[in-house]
Amino acid sequence: MNQNQKEKVLVLGAGISGINAGKLLTEVGRPVILYDGNKEKNEAELREQLGNPSDLTIVLGELTDEVLAQAGLCVISPGIPTDADFVMQVRTAGIPVWSEIELAYHYAKGRLIAITGTNGKTTTTALTGKICADYAESVFVVGNIGNAYTKEALKTKEESITVAEVSSFQLENIVNFHPQVSAVLNITPDHLNRHKTMECYTNVKLSIAKNQSPEDVVILNYEDDRLRAAAPEMMPRVLFFSSARELPEGAYLKGEEIFLALDGTVTRVCSIQDLNLLGRHNYENVMAAVLMAVSIGIPMDSIRHSLSEFRAVEHRIEFVEEKNGVAYYNDSKGTNVDAAIQAIRAMIRPTVLLGGGYDKGAEFDEWIQAFDGKVKQLILMGATARQIADTAAKYGVENIVFVDSMEEAVQTAAKTAEPGDAVLLSPACASWGMFPNYEVRGRVFKELVHAL
Template sequence: MSQKILVAGSGKSGIAASKMALDTEHEVILYDSNEALDAEAVRGQFKEDEAIEVLLGELKKESLKDVGLCVISPGIPLDAPFVEVLKACEIPVWSEIQLAYHDAKGKLAAITGTNGKTTTTSLVGEILSAYYKEVFVVGNIGTPYTSTALRTTDQSYTVAEISSFQLETITDFRPDVSAILNITPDHLNRHKTMDCYINVKERIAENQTKEDACILNYDDPVLRRFGETIAPRVIYFSSRELLPEGICLDGDMIIRNHDGVRMEIINIHDMNLLGRHNHENVMAAAAIAMELGVPLETIQSVIRDFKAVEHRIEFVAEKAGVKYYNDSKGTNPDAAIQAVNAMPGPTILIAGGYDKNSEYDEWIRSFGKKVRYMVLLGQTREKIAECAARHGFTNVMYAEDMQEAVRVCASYANAGEYVLLSPACASWGMFKDYEERGDIFKECVRNL
């Protein structure tokens, strides 16, 4: 590549992609459709000697002279008006991970799925770091792939958390090991249909060959069928069936059956992670690490010491005998089901937020007798309350902000019970992101 590159989006991903493009001696235009941004403030994130043009507002054809490639940030939908301008000019569109992959070296493990990506990516990163010297943990987890790609060598191992948005615009992206943890409804406000969402997730393996490996959840019928159609070697994991070949639960023991040999990985009671979904995350992480040559002893040691990632069923504090858990990363109903199931006893739930066109019926049904009360916030609170009422759950209260929600929960919870923030919705509207939502929840709990 030696052409001018247009980078769309001035957030963390766009800034990192722009810097990588500059470091590989390309001319760069950093574009953002938000004309209210301060162009000088955006330009101020680059060194003085980095020649970058900042373009805000409407994108016009005349601005695209000599542009040969657009790198688009994951938060920008492909039906954005400026993308039509790019198509009219026949300018190819890459995701930030595709740009990074183009110049990265070493081994790559790429992990996607509706839920569990961050936990699994973090765990794989820690396992690899315990055995190899050069390990990079990147992607949706917080560090853009483009910020590390040029530092990789042939001895490097990169673990990337990959979202569906990032997979929409790959070309030859080919991980040595890919993993799809699960696929349940999410982001349908962007992908429109479940079939489209599934197809995008499955793109993670489309360029893999028989020399590569793909880790799949056997308990997901969509992924089980997918595994029968793809080129790479498939390794299944299951928390519900004893697999003759693959990684699974045998009683309380996570094992791997391979070529007639049974290998014990770890007893679930020796782990710090709560819930069946975390058993699956550990299985996937172990499979990835084994494929990348890490010995069993290292895998076992790291899993044993690994604690929940921040904002994912994270223990916050115990107040007056009530235990508080932060699951702000539970941004869809399936993730919220997993969090409720992980609570050991009676629970008061804080939920609600931005509407991603999710359906809440299955989530409400999962409450059983465990959820005693639900305190609702945000745009979806009426929609969730109406759904709960249809299923006979009427112990619902509204709160205007997180402080009020935590205060209400504290007044209703008895010693020995649990308060869980697991919103089943995105954070937008009330909070900058799920991290801010979780941080505010934790602050409110500690101030009780």
């Protein structure tokens, strides 16, 4: 870290991300100013969470010029918009702003694999992490998957492999963040309430590779027009994967088999029948994981073994239980339209679909069009329920029910579904307003299903 070790670091946000960043900084001897705009937060509790260091300052409510004058660096939590007034104050004061992953990167050792994309990040990160952990002794799976990079960075060693799921919010303030292998799985409209335009959102996603060198590798989806167009301008070696065509170099799906073409040699990886995952989008996730694993030096026999053992991650087209001949699936992580499209495409039974939630400004036409006659009933809840219903009606979807709670939704679905049907929670919306996050939403759904 180039900054003066005695300069104070201003950490913006006293949530989980801010606390973990603060802990890392105090462990390496950096004095911390922890700031949060919520003046009702308990200062004593925050101090205790950070281990009561003597050189910790906590500021709640207003961020003053006097506080800014003490800081030589700022670390921002990903949930804070970069155009927030107090962030602009920091920038105006000339203080460098780092994301939490930038901070972790500066203290981490070993090799780094970083994965982003609108959808599929968590599954691909978990699978890549398993492949690495089955082969190497020191592996850390971190980032947006639920285990903060800042929490693990100081544990890494020169021989470690870190597999990081990174979001667009985390990429907004990277400076030197440099993975040896990166992947952008896909780019579809999401978080436009934050990024404003698709061009801005796309550029932030692509910045995962901006510090990579020609000796590094970036994995891209050939079937994504934006990624294919961006590839010629990228510095690292580009390897594509495709679920729609054979590729001269990269990974591809041909019929029911996945192949790897590298340096003039074509290798059969596996059959999709060998996998415990549903849907074409998951086969794309597998191909991306295989390319990353090969790029980091893991042999194919070890990769195949890991693929055969891997199970779907929680909340992503996760099989919950079969009750009275009805299969229940939890896709609470389907927080945007494209993710929800992948989930409904993966269904092979007549489906009762539970959707709706927080309004992120999305349009739902493509989702409704993807129903393809599978959806026998659409059960809607949350702020977007009416908008989704109006869109569905345009496309001839008639059996629509409005509910006020997840409990009512599950009970309604159980009454409608018949043996041989599926009930799918795939909201196409964020959980906020009804649940604190998609994990809680999914777990509530599963508890209600188990209790039927």
